[in-house]
Amino acid sequence: MSRSRKAWFWVVGGITLCGFACVSICIGQSMFESWRARNFLRIISKMQPGTTTEADALNALRSYGSGAESTSTGERFLSRVWDEGSRTFLEANGRGYSFSNSGLHLLHLAERKTINGTLFFRQSKLVLMFAAQTESGNHECFASVRDAARGFNDLPDPLDGEAITLDERGSPITLILVSVYPSATQSDLSKAYALNPSRLTSLLPCQDARILIPNLSK
Secondary structure (H helix, E strand, O other), X not given: OOHHHHHHXXXXXXXXXXXXXXXXXXXHHHHHHHHHHHHHXXXXXXXXXXXXXXXHHHHHOHHHOOOOOOOOEEEEEEEEEEEOOOOEEEEEEEEEEEEEOHHHHHOOOOOOEEEEEEEEEXXXXXXXXXXXXXXXXXXXXXXXXXXXXXXXXXXOOOOOOOEXXXXXXXXXXXXXXXXXXXXXXXXXXXXXXOOOHHHHHOOOOOOOHHHHOOOOOO
């Protein structure tokens, strides 16, 4: 083998190895984010708006960031919640948590996929929380779960129950909104918050939002 051909062989081999390493790292990152998201959803499904204190909630989520610094998980921000009693918006402290397949998306191996969780506190009590899963692309899918203390909400007249939007052909489902009521059991909560973190590692696009919350109808 000539010297030039040998050099070319090493260049091609090096590029291939680097590409394989990048893909492996991105897949590993998405698997780690999927695991973190699954654990996060399990933790918040056990919280009760109106009862759980801010201290207890943040302690349970301490491994996801304190919120003192600007991070993608545990970021603290000032927000508002709707008070049914006074019929007005009241200030609340929010905490945002986010998980995504950023590595796979950066390499254009998959569409952008995220799971977000937001908790709202007022007077040191959890009063409202959301969990949402989104997949962008040619066919966008969205699923969210909302749980609020009695008398509080995000909007004056929010959508109640399970709202489903169909496309012009009558299928598939692209949007699912789930509201959790005070009478919900722990089994109901576990199903409602059972979003699908494994989608963060999938290279396939979403065709139906029901894949984002598969246990809802069981």
